[in-house]
Amino acid sequence: MIKVAFMYDFDKTLSPKDMQEFGFLPSLGFDDPKKFWEEVSAFKTENEMDGILAYMHMMIEKSEQAAKPVRREDLVALGKGVELFPGVKDWFERVNEEGRKLGLDVEHYIISSGLTEIIEGTEIADCFKKIYACRYYYDAQGVAKWPALVVNYTTKTQYIFRINKQVLNASEDVALNQYTDAKERPVSISNMVYIGDGLTDVPCMKLVKQYGGHSIAVYHPEGKKSQNLAKELVSAERVHFTAPADYTQGSAMETLAFAILKEIAARAELDHLAQLNVK
Numbered sequence: 001m002i003k004v005a006f007m008y009d010f011d012k013t014l015s016p017k018d019m020q021e022f023g024f025l026p027s028l029g030f031d032d033p034k035k036f037w038e039e040v041s042a043f044k045t046e047n048e049m050d051g052i053l054a055y056m057h058m059m060i061e062k063s064e065q066a067a068k069p070v071r072r073e074d075l076v077a078l079g080k081g082v083e084l085f086p087g088v089k090d091w092f093e094r095v096n097e098e099g100r101k102l103g104l105d106v107e108h109y110i111i112s113s114g115l116t117e118i119i120e121g122t123e124i125a126d127c128f129k130k131i132y133a134c135r136y137y138y139d140a141q142g143v144a145k146w147p148a149l150v151v152n153y154t155t156k157t158q159y160i161f162r163i164n165k166q167v168l169n170a171s172e173d174v175a176l177n178q179y180t181d182a183k184e185r186p187v188s189i190s191n192m193v194y195i196g197d198g199l200t201d202v203p204c205m206k207l208v209k210q211y212g213g214h215s216i217a218v219y220h221p222e223g224k225k226s227q228n229l230a231k232e233l234v235s236a237e238r239v240h241f242t243a244p245a246d247y248t249q250g251s252a253m254e255t256l257a258f259a260i261l262k263e264i265a266a267r268a269e270l271d272h273l274a275q276l277n278v279k
Helices: 033-047 051-065 072-081 088-101 116-120 156-165 199-210 224-235 252-278
Strands: 002-008 104-115 130-138 144-149 192-196 214-219 241-244
Touching: 002 156, 002 252, 033 051, 051 130, 051 144, 072 116, 088 104, 088 252, 104 116, 104 156, 104 252, 116 130, 130 156, 156 192, 156 199, 192 199, 199 214, 199 224, 214 224, 214 252, 224 241, 241 252
Parallel strands: 002 104, 002 192, 104 130, 192 214, 214 241
Antiparallel strands: 130 144
16 A cells, blocks of 8 residues: 555644643643743843744753643643644544545654653554654653653755655654665655744744645634634645645545545556556
């Protein structure tokens, strides 16, 4: 069966808010999450720092100040409180089933600047073949000490090639960088779909689009600002499509995803017929 990869950002793509806002920030007294993100932004600017490293540092610092050290088990537990957009819970199986009908093997991946640990605690964690997101290194007591993996808007693109070559271990660099003919790569980029919500997803969206895959900019159904951004991405030809982040059965998002699967299956059939003609 032909492999197809659906790749997702997480925050504001599958979930309506940044994952830290559902439990972590309120537990530290941030009733208004904007105050935390404003501190992160100021810290980043002052130190000419990567924004993702800045927020990971601030999470540890604020937790230490509150005498609540960041522990892996606590972050995973917070994942249970993360809200999802409508239809997300059974979205993956519906897409998988449509793929099977068309002779396609659909796999799902997360490529996010959020936290792996929190995503692993959500009810959809088992739906993904691999979760690529930021995570911490923990000491012997299970307390977060240092970023083990940082996924920002440009480093996100490396994970597309990991999926493309099926070199899924994030620490394996040699196999990732070895030359592999495009025809021998297990998941063609032309058979990939990237789904994200904003500017941080643009490098991945554009890469997938450039290599013949499909990219979708989603927006909050009630968010005019996010809807306008999605439309701008389409107008600038950075993505193919835009749709509200409504994943329910019969939604525009489902219709779009199923149409893409049909296109991939039809293209594969035409390629097969072309090969028969050559022979």
